[in-house]
Amino acid sequence: xxxxxxxxxxxxxxxxxxxxxxxxxxxxxxxxxxxxxxxxxxxxxxxxxxxxxxxxxxxxxxxxxxxxxxxxxxxxxxxxxxxxxxxxxxxxxxxxxxxxxxxxxxxxxxxxxxxxxxxxxxxxxxxxxxxxxxxxxxxxxxxxxxxxxxxxxxxxxxxxxxxxxxxxxxxxxxxxxxxxxxxxxxxxxxxxxxxxxxxxxxxxxxxxxxxxxxxxxxxxxxxxxxxxxxxxxxxxxxxxxxxxxxxxxxxxxxxxxxxxxxxxxxxxxxxxxxxxxxxxxxxxxxxxxxxxxxxxxxxxxxxxxxxxxxxxxxxxxxxxxxxxxxxxxxxxxxxxxxxxxxxxxxxxxxxxxxxxxxxxxxxxxxxxxxxxxxxxxxxxxxxxxxxx
Ligand SMILES: Cc1ncc(COP(=O)(O)O)c(C=O)c1O
Numbered sequence: 001x002x003x004x005x006x007x008x009x010x011x012x013x014x015x016x017x018x019x020x021x022x023x024x025x026x027x028x029x030x031x032x033x034x035x036x037x038x039x040x041x042x043x044x045x046x047x048x049x050x051x052x053x054x055x056x057x058x059x060x061x062x063x064x065x066x067x068x069x070x071x072x073x074x075x076x077x078x079x080x081x082x083x084x085x086x087x088x089x090x091x092x093x094x095x096x097x098x099x100x101x102x103x104x105x106x107x108x109x110x111x112x113x114x115x116x117x118x119x120x121x122x123x124x125x126x127x128x129x130x131x132x133x134x135x136x137x138x139x140x141x142x143x144x145x146x147x148x149x150x151x152x153x154x155x156x157x158x159x160x161x162x163x164x165x166x167x168x169x170x171x172x173x174x175x176x177x178x179x180x181x182x183x184x185x186x187x188x189x190x191x192x193x194x195x196x197x198x199x200x201x202x203x204x205x206x207x208x209x210x211x212x213x214x215x216x217x218x219x220x221x222x223x224x225x226x227x228x229x230x231x232x233x234x235x236x237x238x239x240x241x242x243x244x245x246x247x248x249x250x251x252x253x254x255x256x257x258x259x260x261x262x263x264x265x266x267x268x269x270x271x272x273x274x275x276x277x278x279x280x281x282x283x284x285x286x287x288x289x290x291x292x293x294x295x296x297x298x299x300x301x302x303x304x305x306x307x308x309x310x311x312x313x314x315x316x317x318x319x320x321x322x323x324x325x326x327x328x329x330x331x332x333x334x335x336x337x338x339x340x341x342x343x344x345x346x347x348x349x350x351x352x353x354x355x356x357x358x359x360x361x362x363x364x365x366x367x368x369x370x371x372x373x374x375x376x377x378x379x380x381x382x383x384x385x386x387x388x
Contacts, residue, residue: 089215172320
């Protein structure tokens with residue numbers, strides 16, 4: 001691998017502010033300039049003849065883009081539809097199953113769930129009389145078997161729908177989704193995977209996982225413009241799966257319903273293949289090795305700086321590394337104070353979360369990052385650790 005072409009050597013491909021140590025690709029991703037230019041070309045093409053574009057070209061162009069992305073996901077093109085973001089993918093599924101839920105049914109997820117998804121599940125529970133169940137998964141964690149054990153123990157005869165993160169948001173853990181899907185399917189439980197971070201981060205064979213639904217973002221780790229994600233639906237669930245916004249396509253089938261949900265800017269979807277092409281040109285395997293190496297490095301130097309041991313085994317880590325800040329507070333205000341101090345005084349952009357009665361700091365590693373950025377963060381935290 002030629003890592004000399006990554007890090008600072010490649011950073012001019014993005015608009016990122018060179019004065020900021022940007023260790024948060026995880027929240028929104030960062031789109032390369034050339035992909036933004038492709039997006040702008042789509043917008044210009046649309047504006048030249050909006051009626052002709054929507055009437056004659058949009059559907060075909062969207063399907064071609066979906067086919068390209070589906071190949072990368074190891075899925076069939078017509079099982080994949082674009083949605084704005086993973087939140088929308090989750091909401092579409094929850095809305096679709098809501099009429100089929102009965103009071104007392106359980107909607108289950110884990111304590112590592114993304115908060116917006118937690119809220120959406122709670123809303124569906126409130127609307128339908130179903131019960132929202134959150135399984136506690138410990139962090140730090142010794143192995144992915146722990147996730148399977150605690151989830152298995154929490155499933156009941158009333159569990160109707162389960163949602164698991166492929167890569168967890170506050171803690172950056174790869175969850176053993178294949179096993180989790182299997183134990184749900186054995187019990188006839190609908191299962192959805194929230195893969196918001198997965199595309200571009202971990203190898204995906206979406207169809208082979210065997211879930212009922214899978215949603216993931218292209219804008220986080222696949223270099224696509226913002227507002228670009230997908231929903232994959234198993235063929236046998238497509239007839240009950242509808243978009244959040246019902247429009248002309250209603251009754252025309254899964255693809256027709258999702259491909260047109262009212263007038264909007266489709267350029268992010270149509271530019272997803274450009275994001276994928278950018279990744280492929282860098283070489284997917286080289287990117288994986290580089291980013292994962294950085295994440296494991298970050299996990300190690302931060303643990304050392306804080307006098308702890310890595311909070312998760314290497315096989316649960318991809319491009320995110322989370323470190324508990326033990327004794328640094330626990331509230332959202334405490335988290336904001338630390339985040340803001342790191343940014344205002346040191347120009348380090350890194351998220352800090354309030355999680356399970358503690359704070360967790362989570363670094364991200366993307367090809368534009370370098371080891372010394374994690375050293376700088378670690379040295380800063382070590383100084384505070386001693387002083388505070
Ligand atoms: C696990 C998980 N789910 C859902 C989301 C929401 O993503 P979006 O804001 O693109 O909908 C995120 C965002 O960080 C996430 O980490």
